[in-house]
Amino acid sequence: MEKITTVLGEYPHGQALLDGDVELDGYRIEPVEVKPVIGAYRRMIRDLEFDVCELAPVSYLMARQEGIPLTAVPVFLNRRFHHGDVQCAADSGIRVPRDLEGRRVGVRAYSVSTGVWVRGVLREEYGVDIDKITWVVDDDDHIEGRVPANVERVTDGRSLGELLRAGEIDAALTGNAGTGRAGSPRAGWTAAADPEPTGDNNPYPLFPEAGTLAVDHYLRTGIYPLHSLVSVRTELVERDPGLPTKLYAAFAESKRRHLAAQPEWATVPRLARQGRAIGADPVPYGVAANEPSLNAMARFAKDQGLLDAGFPTDAASLFAAGDYPDA
Incomplete structure (x- = not known):
């Protein structure tokens, strides 16, 4: 079984995956702790140090533009208003x-x-x-x-x-x-x-x-600011095109198990408050559920000179091919 080194922040909705309670078909997750997790972003972008790593979404888009061999699945573990x-x-x-x-x-x-x-x-x-x-x-x-x-x-x-x-x-x-x-x-x-x-x-x-x-x-506007996505070294996806779908399903199951135990997000008061304020899931996964936010993020990044005007920002360009039902 192939080992996949994985770096995430401290999210209870991702913990079942890190703990091995949720399995990733054909792989074994090996958690790597980096605190603060922001410290892992630069290491992933500059050195491809990990197999799977949470990244700031704008940094991911900039990395893609620079040709860094990373791709992503539409799992957005963290959201904030500003x-x-x-x-x-x-x-x-x-x-x-x-x-x-x-x-x-x-x-x-x-x-x-x-x-x-x-x-x-x-x-x-x-x-x-x-x-x-x-x-x-x-x-x-x-x-x-x-x-x-x-x-x-x-x-x-x-x-x-x-x-x-x-x-x-x-x-x-x-x-x-x-x-x-x-x-x-x-x-x-x-x-x-x-x-x-x-x-x-x-x-x-x-x-x-x-x-x-x-x-x-x-x-x-429907804009709910994204603060993390899950990136994967492109080499792994090229070897196993089914890996993005497997990862997405595993993250969705990990979140489902957390919500079964903590349906009101009691262990993450900020997300609980945000969910009550918007009357919806505080961390929705998938492309369709996040389209206004993804579009705004790309628009803002281009407007602020971080992405070229012609950089493609459609879902097919941003994420690895896979099956991503809203979760």
Whole structure:
């Protein structure tokens, strides 16, 4: 039985597959732990280090464009809304989205998924000219060479959180995409992040009613931001064209078993809240169920210079051939 090294984040809906409770016909899953899992993305893209690996969707598209021999199955293990991810410096005076024009906004790297989704929403929903914003980054992109002219690299070793508190950037993204960490993805990087600001220099949210706005946007557009997909080394698919269908079925079964035990997503409160807010499955798999989100992701990535205008983004181009019923 062939061994398949597999890297996933800590998702209860994928655990039955990693544990071997769900079998993959003809293969044995060998889990590889990488924390944070974002640290595995670069290793997969640059070195093809694993057989199967969770990837950021935009990074996957960029890898495909560069001819890196990866393909994917439409398993999207993680989803997030992003209206709440922009925080403004205490003295920035930013009140509405278009106030970001002409300002300096921090993001870990230009192509991180949260940055792509935030910029897309700012431009399409609020008319913000994102090219008039200077995007300040403190880490490398997984795939280099696609950074536009309005991106500036921090060179003195300070974190985005430090710069935000000092008022040297006007706004920044939160969490792993910005001020919630320091440095490149590595073990313990959350612990190395800057402490929460205290006193009068607390940042404030660009959108105080972020949750309501995010759900409204979803209900109007069907866009539910993707944050991971499952990539496979193309060599394995060429050897076994049935592998993508087997993988998809195994992931779907792993999710089904988790839901049988935890039907309300009790172990993942964020997904539980998102599912209640949209009145639907918080992590739908498959192409048809995710078509609006896939189309938006490709549109935003092209608009932001990360993909060429002519890069094919239809499902047949994005995913390995296989049988992918919505799950």
